[in-house]
Amino acid sequence: MTSGAPEKRRLTILGSTGSIGTNTLDVINQLGGRETFEVAALTGNGNIELLAEQARATGAELAVTANEDQYENLKSALSGTGIEVAAGRSGLIEAAERDAGWVMAAIVGTAGLAPTLAAARRGADIALANKECLVSAGDLFVRAVRAGGGKLLPVDSEHNAIYQVLEEHQRHAVERIILTASGGPFRQSTLAEMRDVTAATARAHPNWSMGLKISIDSASMFNKALEMIEAKHLFGMRPDQIEVIVHPQSVIHSMVGYSDGSVLAQLGCPDMRTAIGYALSHPARPALDVQRLDFAKLSRLDFEAPDEERFPALRLARLAMERGGMQGAILNAAKEVALEAFIGGRTGFLQMAVITEAVMEAMIATPAASTMNDVFAVDEEARRLAKVIAERDAAA
Numbered sequence: 001m002t003s004g005a006p007e008k009r010r011l012t013i014l015g016s017t018g019s020i021g022t023n024t025l026d027v028i029n030q031l032g033g034r035e036t037f038e039v040a041a042l043t044g045n046g047n048i049e050l051l052a053e054q055a056r057a058t059g060a061e062l063a064v065t066a067n068e069d070q071y072e073n074l075k076s077a078l079s080g081t082g083i084e085v086a087a088g089r090s091g092l093i094e095a096a097e098r099d100a101g102w103v104m105a106a107i108v109g110t111a112g113l114a115p116t117l118a119a120a121r122r123g124a125d126i127a128l129a130n131k132e133c134l135v136s137a138g139d140l141f142v143r144a145v146r147a148g149g150g151k152l153l154p155v156d157s158e159h160n161a162i163y164q165v166l167e168e169h170q171r172h173a174v175e176r177i178i179l180t181a182s183g184g185p186f187r188q189s190t191l192a193e194m195r196d197v198t199a200a201t202a203r204a205h206p207n208w209s210m211g212l213k214i215s216i217d218s219a220s221m222f223n224k225a226l227e228m229i230e231a232k233h234l235f236g237m238r239p240d241q242i243e244v245i246v247h248p249q250s251v252i253h254s255m256v257g258y259s260d261g262s263v264l265a266q267l268g269c270p271d272m273r274t275a276i277g278y279a280l281s282h283p284a285r286p287a288l289d290v291q292r293l294d295f296a297k298l299s300r301l302d303f304e305a306p307d308e309e310r311f312p313a314l315r316l317a318r319l320a321m322e323r324g325g326m327q328g329a330i331l332n333a334a335k336e337v338a339l340e341a342f343i344g345g346r347t348g349f350l351q352m353a354v355i356t357e358a359v360m361e362a363m364i365a366t367p368a369a370s371t372m373n374d375v376f377a378v379d380e381e382a383r384r385l386a387k388v389i390a391e392r393d394a395a396a
């Protein structure tokens with residue numbers, strides 16, 4: 001005999017304390033919270049107070065901090081609740097491997113690779129926010145998802161938009177995908193002006209509220225470069241089928257062009273909860289309390305071709321896609337080091353692309369990865385080389 005109550009969906013959020021993680025919990029609350037969902041595991045890193053609060057509020061089975069030094073703090077914050085506690089890399093893997101049909105992969109950086117891969121291998125549907133899984137380990141990761149049999153649901157607003165308008169039964173008729181880019185704070189700046197930009201001015205994104213690094217990546221268009229590489233893996237496109245168009249209002253989140261000349265676009269207010277909700281409810285659409293577009297107030301939508309001289313990151317992405325192999329991982333690792341150097345005032349805004357390209361050229365013969373350890377080794381070597389180049393530049 002059954003109780004008649006609908007079965008709850010079990011899910012895990014890797015990186016629950018971050019911006020995507022907290023937005024995911026907001027969506028889950030909007031869609032019924034504990035009545036509808038069962039949280040298998042939540043993970044964070046340094047924000048123990050928030051992680052413990054989230055675990056208590058959701059009744060999570062397991063809470064994990066990636067930082068082993070925080071294990072005792074998390075344990076004492078959750079004492080008496082019955083919530084299991086774990087820490088470190090093994091704790092993250094434990095969270096990813098715990099039985100849950102849907103996993104939000106929102107750990108930032110290469111730390112997200114191993115747990116996301118573990119969840120993919122066991123066949124969970126992966127809502128993917130982490131960039132490194134596709135940029136650094138695209139072929140390996142996509143193979144793991146296929147072998148596991150789960151769905152890969154993109155969360156980044158651009159890829160989520162494409163996912164929404166890419167009609168599976170019309171895949172053969174897709175000619176191109178068009179990623180929109182806001183153009184960032186330097187859309188209209190000259191090359192000379194961009195040479196003197198500081199981290200404080202570069203972080204002022206016109207439409208989205210984001211962290212420091214991702215805001216600067218948007219300003220330099222390295223963020224778009226990573227998205228181009230992600231799109232290649234996600235949608236199985238050739239590099240020449242991936243276009244970028246600057247669209248300052250960020251209302252159209254991306255588009256798909258078909259062989260009959262039609263272009264399908266997804267539009268909305270800039271709010272990650274729409275993309276997260278779609279990834280959570282796919283193929284259905286959830287009812288979400290997010291701002292609606294008011295077309296009468298929009299008045300206009302503008303488009304411009306991106307200027308690859310001022311935003312060389314786009315050219316580097318194309319190079320990485322055409323070369324294949326480990327060039328995506330190398331681009332990403334070198335860019336991270338260059339970004340740190342820029343934030344620390346040790347290199348210039350435009351120099352970030354120069355450093356990245358130098359590392360890509362130096363490591364052009366790197367063979368494709370067979371295992372995750374190969375990816376980590378290449379990532380480490382690209383970072384080492386980028387540091388040498390950045391330090392040499394700073395000393396010059």
Ligand SMILES: NC(=O)c1ccc[n+]([C@@H]2O[C@H](COP(=O)([O-])OP(=O)(O)OC[C@H]3O[C@@H](n4cnc5c(N)ncnc54)[C@H](OP(=O)(O)O)[C@@H]3O)[C@@H](O)[C@H]2O)c1
Pocket residue numbers: 014015016017018019020021043044045046047048066105106107108109111112129130131132155156157210211214272
């Ligand atoms: N935010 C967006 O709108 C957006 C859009 C598209 C894609 N993305 C991508 O989605 C990912 C998450 O973005 P976010 O904005 O949510 O980042 P975030 O706010 O920085 O949050 C990152 C999450 O990862 C955890 N974390 C940090 N270092 C870690 C480590 N070494 N090991 C394990 N966990 C660690 C953080 O824990 P603590 O907070 O507890 O330290 C937090 O839970 C990134 O790859 C980002 O590029 C973000």
